[in-house]
Amino acid sequence: MQTITQKLVENTITKRATQTHKGSFGKILIVGGNDQFGGAAILNSSAAVYAGCGLVTTATHPSNFTSLHARLPETMVIDFTDDQAIKTMLNKVNGVVIGSGLGEDSSSLKILKFVFQNVQSDQYLVIDGSAIDLIASHNLDLPDAHIIFTPHEMEWQRLSGIPIKEQTETNNRAAQQKLNAIVVLKKHHTEIYTNQETYQLLIGGPEMATGGMGDTLAGMVGAFVTQFTDNEINAIMSAVYIHSFIADQLGKTQYVTLPHQLIKKIPQTMLKFSQKAE
Numbered sequence: 143m144q145t146i147t148q149k150l151v152e153n154t155i156t157k158r159a160t161q162t163h164k165g166s167f168g169k170i171l172i173v174g175g176n177d178q179f180g181g182a183a184i185l186n187s188s189a190a191v192y193a194g195c196g197l198v199t200t201a202t203h204p205s206n207f208t209s210l211h212a213r214l215p216e217t218m219v220i221d222f223t224d225d226q227a228i229k230t231m232l233n234k235v236n237g238v239v240i241g242s243g244l245g246e247d248s249s250s251l252k253i254l255k256f257v258f259q260n261v262q263s264d265q266y267l268v269i270d271g272s273a274i275d276l277i278a279s280h281n282l283d284l285p286d287a288h289i290i291f292t293p294h295e296m297e298w299q300r301l302s303g304i305p306i307k308e309q310t311e312t313n314n315r316a317a318q319q320k321l322n323a324i325v326v327l328k329k330h331h332t333e334i335y336t337n338q339e340t341y342q343l344l345i346g347g348p349e350m351a352t353g354g355m356g357d358t359l360a361g362m363v364g365a366f367v368t369q370f371t372d373n374e375i376n377a378i379m380s381a382v383y384i385h386s387f388i389a390d391q392l393g394k395t396q397y398v399t400l401p402h403q404l405i406k407k408i409p410q411t412m413l414k415f416s417q418k419a420e
């Protein structure tokens with residue numbers, strides 16, 4: 143298992159070229175946040191915007207539109223049950239983040255299936271939260287796309303069938319190979335399984351154990367893979383690293399770190415890392 147180093151992150155978050163515009167830094171569609179879990183869509187979307195994604199559109203339950211816009215005027219919104227609007231967006235974006243706070247009822251399942259039918263093979267598809275559980279409980283086939291799963295250990299147990307106590311590198315790798323997707327297994331010292339290698343995060347801590355911390359990471363992963371396109375694995379590792387790096391910084395003066403506080407620190411942290419590149 144390889145360690146995710148600060149140097150790798152410094153070399154991934156490069157200084158922005160000047161001859162660029164919002165279309166140069168990724169366009170993503172976030173699909174999540176039902177009428178119970180609107181906060182998940184807010185955190186997903188805020189994390190993606192603050193992590194530098196050029197254009198973010200959020201497909202969510204309409205009851206979240208006002209609160210989302212009040213927190214984040216930079217995102218655009220569509221009703222997550224509006225198939226035509228989702229299809230139009232899927233023709234414009236480089237990446238999709240689906241599942242945070244999506245819920246698991248029949249409407250959530252219908253939305254997930256629709257996105258799976260219409261996502262394109264060259265797009266990144268970050269699958270989080272409820273979407274992972276829906277895939278597991280309904281045994282859904284995965285679409286042809288660049289898939290990145292972001293389960294915590296309990297979601298990974300449901301998806302892979304491996305009980306948490308038996309989630310060893312060998313067992314996890316076998317399950318990852320079957321899925322043929324990148325797996326970010328979130329826990330204390332998160333592990334990332336790619337087709338070639340396993341990487342481990344050695345920073346982050348219990349100050350991060352707050353609801354919404356994973357929703358935040360999913361938005362960051364979506365923003366980084368669509369923005370730092372030279373190497374998707376380095377982009378994912380950098381999102382995972384920066385997320386915990388900021389939490390550890392906040393954790394020096396706070397007992398717990400709240401996702402919205404972490405999100406606010408993303409731009410200045412990215413700047414610092416971009417200034418250190420070799």
Ligand SMILES: NC(=O)C1=CN([C@@H]2O[C@H](COP(=O)(O)OP(=O)(O)OC[C@H]3O[C@@H](n4cnc5c(N)ncnc54)[C@H](O)[C@@H]3O)[C@@H](O)[C@H]2O)[C@@H](O)CC1
Pocket residue numbers: 178179180181182183241242243244245270271272273294295296297328329330353354355356357
């Ligand atoms: N503000 C919001 O709207 C929030 C919405 N959320 C959404 O709520 C839905 C349900 O997700 P949950 O994760 O709460 O529920 P789950 O039922 O999937 O899992 C939570 C439980 O799993 C267990 N567990 C074991 N190992 C764990 C690990 N390493 N990390 C985390 N939990 C572990 C814990 O007992 C925990 O209570 C998801 O769609 C999620 O995105 C949550 O993110 C919480 C915040």
Ligand SMILES: Nc1ncnc2c1ncn2[C@@H]1O[C@H](COP(=O)(O)OP(=O)(O)O)[C@@H](O)[C@H]1O
Pocket residue numbers: 271293294328329330331332345346347348349350351352353354355356357358359
């Ligand atoms: N004790 C801990 N040590 C390190 N990281 C932690 C710890 N507790 C939580 N985290 C991190 O916080 C995030 C929690 O994700 P998740 O459980 O999906 O949150 P949510 O679904 O509530 O948004 C993961 O990135 C996980 O690695």
Ligand SMILES: [Mg+2]
Pocket residue numbers: 270271294356357
């Ligand atoms: Mg989660």
